[in-house]
Amino acid sequence: MNNPFDITKAVDFTDEQIIEYWVDISSKGGFKDLLKPTSVMPMILLGSKGSGKTHLMRYFSYELQKIKYQENLKKGLEDDKFIGIYVRCSGFNSERFSNKGQSDEIWSSVYAYYWELWLAQITLNSIIDLQQKNIVEIPNEKELVEQIIGLLNKKPDDNVPSNLKDLVHFFSSLQRKVDYEVENCIFNEDNKLYIDILVSPARITYGLPVIMTELVPFFKDKIFLYLIDELENISENQQKLIQTLIREKNTSCTFRIGARLYGVRTYKTLGSGEENREGSEFEQVVLDEFLRRNNKNYADFMRRVCEHRLRRNGIYFSEEQKIDDFIESFNMESFFQKVKSKKPSQAQSYFSKLKEKLRGRMAEDEINSIIVNLSSDNVLIERTNVFLFYRAWNDLSKKKNQKEKKDLVQISLDIKEEALNYTPESKNEKNQQATVLNKFKRDIIDMLARETRENIPYYGFDDFLRMSSGTPRNLLNILKHSYKWTYFNEAKEAFRNKIKINLDAQTKGIKDTIDWFFEDNRIPAKKDGKLVDCIDRLGKFLRELKYSDIPPECSINIFGLNLENLSDEARRTFNFLENYSYIVQSEEDRRDKNSNNKYRTYNINGTIIPHWELSLSKRGIVILSTEEAESIFNLNQSDKFEELLRKRKKRYNAPFAQSSLSEQQPKTLFDL
Known part of the structure; x- marks a missing residue:
């Protein structure tokens, strides 16, 4: 079986595959307009697992620029006006820089130093590569190297580098010394780190691009784009360094910081501890929201992504056909x-x-x-x-x-x-x-x-799109598992020779995707793991209303609540579930037409909606009272859930016992 949807994570792609599987969101500016690679305003790019954040950031790196413009790299870079320097925070093994008898202050200095050495090597290697390709000419390489060494607080006593290659080796040797001391300090009798911090935080990160633009003609009109991915993999203390880099921006370089929705642990900087503010020090983009808000573009984009994958695997459609035609629809x-x-x-x-x-x-x-x-x-x-x-x-x-x-x-x-x-x-x-x-x-x-004990119909590509909730990997996983079940059930590969993914394969594929979602978004801590029980209570609450004798709304999917009225514990749980994408914000705040109260509206992530047999259409809204929301999201009040649900169900099930005014919940009111 050659499953076209087998690989769903960008980290598993080679650089060549990132290019091969790239599909832009529109024919105009596309994702380039979203990322704004030449804007000096730093950007924090947030996204849930599978939102495409890593694929997007890698696509704009120098390693990918080389592949995209291999026939004329110089012209490509001239047009781009930037050099992309991609870094994954997970590559630091950042957990090494903690504990071992050292204070947070010491580790903060060591980590910042290590960062400077590491990022300097990545940047210099890109410049050396351009030099070897005869794209970049350096009028006086020795002077250039001297100025870069001048960024250090202490110059080397001997074997002073005179060219960029030697400079990279020099920085690499300093990095290895840090590695050695970090790994072995616990074995020292005095338990101390013996490291000379030769450069101040951000000195090379900012200084190197400035020197390049001043001394190398090729870089005069270009910007160094630092693409720092997987911020969630470093600690709060270590993130202060990244926030410092954001704050002390200059015009020779800029930053695009990638993180999961829960990935930014602090906005404080080193030293003074000042906090960066969105709109002032940085711009923030939530990739999932961008895709969801552009629903028409998202549907077209994902069709092209999936069809492109099929073509990459030797499966072609006629001009009149599309992927929908090969996924059986509900009859x-x-x-x-x-x-x-x-x-x-x-x-x-x-x-x-x-x-x-x-x-x-x-x-x-x-x-x-x-x-x-x-x-x-x-x-x-x-x-x-x-x-x-x-x-x-x-x-x-x-x-x-x-x-x-x-x-x-x-x-x-x-x-x-x-x-x-x-x-x-x-x-x-x-x-x-x-x-x-x-x-x-x-x-x-x-x-x-x-x-009648039939499967609730979640069938066809349009339903898959709704289930994905603006996260491409969710859709790819549904297709991956549905494709697998077609092969297991029929010993045939879907899409080839007009073989369709039938309803049974889709049902099993969706179930496997739900299992994957719960496992992939598993909350590891013992206490926090119980928070997933909250999403189950929410799903059960909405399901019981949907399948009551007279449902309060059609197509129950969206729920509203007033977060400000919730306890700190319930609010913390709710935010946690939103950050882990169990819950996604549905629309802008809405007002109850009867009480004029303002409610935020949300829905359970579409990928797991079939688990509770809820609707994919976003029409009816169920308003949760504060008491109901507390019983769902506050772990200390979960014992009240069943009784509150029973009271609510009474209103929608025969013989329709009428509640007293004090028991009545907010009315569910508006169709979207």
Whole structure:
């Protein structure tokens, strides 16, 4: 099996593969406009796992510039106006620079020194490579090297470098000395580090580009772009160095700092401890939000990403075809036929449930009459009739004047008459069935699937896009696992010879992707690991409302809450889950049209939404009261969750016990 979607992490790609698998988001400025590589304003680029952050940053590095412009590298760099210096923080093995009997202050100095030596070598090696390719001419290399050595607080006593290669060897020898002392200090009798700090923090990082632009004509109109990735892999104390680099910017270089959503631990700088501020010292971009907010571009972008992968693996489409054509879509008629073919006890379990709720409230013959009136040859209409009956029953329970109340049997007769007038093409807004199906059609299909023990339909490329929640790796993983199951089930490779990924393979692929998501986003600490239980409570809460007799909203997916009213513990949990991408912000703040209260709106990450059989469409919003939100997100109040959920469900399930005003929760109000 040659799975085109097997590799989903950019760190697993070679430099050549980064180029081969590159797809831009638009035909105009694309990701270059997002990253702004020639802007001197530093940028912190945040992104969840799989958002494409590393792929993007590596693409703008010098190593990739060489491959992109191999036929005419000089012209390519002249056009780019920058030299990309890519660094992964994980390459530092930063955990070495802590503890071992040394103070944080000492480690901070050693780490900053080590950084200068390391980054200097990476930068100089790029310049040497350009020199060897006859792209860069250095009028006086000895003078250049002298000026760089002049950045040190103490010049070497002997073997002073006279060219760039020797200078790299010199810095490398200093780095090895630091490595030796760091690894062996614990074995010293006095437990001390014997390291001469020869350069101040940021001195080479900033000074080297300045010297280059002054002494080498090629660099006069170019900027050194430091691409520092995986910031989350260094400690808070070590991140102060990066924040210092951001603060002390000059016009010869700039920084693009890549980090996970939870990766920035501090904005404080070394020394004074001043804090950098977004909009003043740096610009911040959240890659996931950028992709989600550009929904139309994202859909087109991901189609091209996936189709490009298929072509790279020898699978080609005609101009009229697209990837969607090879992923089986949900067929409603086939689904309804499958439901009708089941035993009545299973195919019409909604009638059994209704009978149980009516027993004890009326005679058996009346119940049978209601069931007959609500019955239909059309499965969708029949289930819609039951939905309408529950609605009418709820309205009836609210009326205090007995004269205004209709008999439930008569209500079922009215629904029957309406059903006879319904046609799929009907645009009669007064028809009850047409009105309900206009908004709740997918919900009723999901109810049918759940009641008849069929899989909730999450099928087709469009659904995969919604599930990915703006994170490309999520989509690639769904395709990866679905492709695998097609091969296992049929001994055939999808997309080749017109083989489609069928519904069964998609269902299994989605399940495997959900398992991957929970494992990949596993929160390691014992206490923090319990925070995942909170997302399960949230999913259960929304699922119970969605599959109630009269759901408060259609396509339940989005929830709103007032974070300011939550306890510190609940707020910490919520932010934690958002940083780990279990929860994503859905829209801008919204106001309740009844109370005028302001709520932020969110949804569970689409990749794991099928775990709770929720909707992918973003329409109905469920507003969580402060008490409900505390029971979900506050580990100390989770024992209240089941009781609060039971109270909330009472309002949406027959026999519809009406809550007192003090028990009523905020209304769920607006369709997006």
